[in-house]
Amino acid sequence: MARSDSIRSYKQHKLDPNESFDAIVIGSGMGGLTCAALLARDGERVLVLEKHYTAGGFTHVFKRSGYEWDVGIHYIGGVNHPRALLYTLFHYLSRGELEWADMGEIYDRVWFGDEHFDFRKGAENFKAGLKERFPEPEDQQAIDRYVELVKQANEASRTFFAEKAVPRAVSWVAGGRMRKKYLDFAGRTTREVLEELTRNEKLIGVLTAQYGDYGLPPGRSSFAMHALVSNHYLHGGAFPVGGSSRIAETVAETIGAAGGLVLTNAPVESLILERNAAVGVRMADGRELRAPNIISSAGVVNTYRKLVPEEAGRSLGLPQQLDAVQPSVAHMGLYLGFKESTADLGLNKTNYWIYPDGSYDHDKNVEAFVADVNADFPVVYVSFPSAKDPKWEERYPGRATVDIITLAPYEWFDRWKDSRWKKRGDDYEAFKEQISQRLLEVLYRYEPQLRGKVDHYELSTPLSTRDFVSYELGEIYGLSHDPARFEQRFLRPRTPIKNLYLTGQDIVTCGVGGALLGGMVTVSAMKGRDYISKARAAALQEIEAHSS
Secondary structure (H helix, E strand, O other), X not given: OOOOOOXXXXXXXXXXXXXXXXXXXXXXXXXXXXXXHHHHHOOOOEEEEXXXXXXXXXXXXXXXXXXXXXXXXXXXXXXXXXXXXXXXXXXXXHOOOOOEEEOOOEEEEEEEOOEEXXXXXXXXXXXXXXXXXXXXXXXXXXXXXXXXXXXXXXXXXXXXXXXXXXXXXXXXXXXXXXXXXXXXXXXXXXXXXXXXXXXXXXXXXXXXXXXXXXXXXXXXOEHHHHHHHHHHHOOOEEEEOOOOHHHHHHHHHHHHHOOOEEEEOOOEEEEEEEOOEEEEEEEOOOOEEEOXXXXXXXXXHHHHXXXXXXXXXXXXXXXXXXXXXXXXXXXXXXXXXXXXXXXXXXXXXXXXXXXXXOOOOXXXXXXXXXXXXXXXOOOEEEEOHHHHOOOHHHHXXXXXXXXXXXEOOHHHHXXXXXXXXXXXXXXXXXXXHHHHHHHHHHHHHHOHHHOOOEEEEEEEXXXXXXXXXXXXXXEOOOEOOOHHHHHOOOOOOEOOOEXXXXXXXXXXXXXXXXXXXXHHHHHHHHHOOOXXXXXXXXXXXXXXXXXX
């Protein structure tokens, strides 16, 4: 990828400490980049500070041995049509430079052993495909009712998340009404809701097969979260043309067009507070940078426990607030490279969700695996990124890649927590190799033509996530999306510290789409204006002008 001129290394870029910025954003994940780009499109100069050596959070890629892998963008919903909400928001943030490739009719294929179920693009196609496999009248009624509830929960989410951005006075008067309908969905587990629709365990297992997209099995996840993910993909999946790094690259150009910067290798040590107001940041090298507004996209836990000075945080009761939430799950990712083209290997765009033979109870499968690492993987997600990107072949001719992801408790890796990347010892490498070979066998069962053709493979663990994305327990989705999470009123952009704002997936929900909307909500709260409507209207006008 051609590195954006707006993305530079803090170590190499000579930043004047007296340089003036309208805002400083900590973290270059999707939430932080969204905030910076929205402010940039208003003409403000924003500085984004990223600890990692590459920008983009979970949208970034890494390269090895002539291959490229995405670490978090495996597919995105809601961008398959120019008038779709997320399509217009991405268009606005990237000034129309970000393109999407549709994944086709079948975006997810769910496997239970040798039995598979296809998730087809479009709500009616989705229902029709499942009804072919579940012909009993009561099952078909459950499928219809399920999709109806998914849409209702999605609709209710709009006022719930909008309430996070309204002034405190408005929230005090109308906040309860704005939150209530969504909380009716959010306060119940996914399994509780589905068991009211059907007692067919197979149908429940199939309908909840995407739980890996938010990390919690049906008995522990909030139905509201499940509904958002399900609805997100009902109209199909898509992948960024040119790879997932194009997201950060194009949005950074928007930031740069207003004179802003995205600096990598730029760890922030702490916030600078004066009279309970955030006035700047202190870098790890001791340099102080100041701005009228500070936005943290580092996650609410990192912000309150690491960035806010301890005495100030304690006086405001911030650590106690964090006791009410839990971290999300951790994961392992196996990244494969092949010295043959996607076409020659016979790979397609459809994702695989693979579950143990005939075992439809996701909660029991997870419990068994957590208790015994040698138990069947509770879920194995397989993505074929080189098949999804139409520009892959011109970027990496004659090569192909596959990503494999599964859950992994952080506790399994705790004994290596004080070790350094690539220097964790032979026992760590042996454990990784055991997991890698088991995951490869799962892949070969469904794509047997790949056996013996792997040119490069490496496994990432929760320690990789901890080190590169700064989540202390390797959690991939920030905070856990259980029912209790949505009750927490402190998960909103405004903080008790003046001019300090939170953004990202902890403010709305997980995933790139959730983090983007988190950024929209944050800037809406800062500016007292609905930036989702503003960005959407402007994007539609730009799209119409371009098409004519």
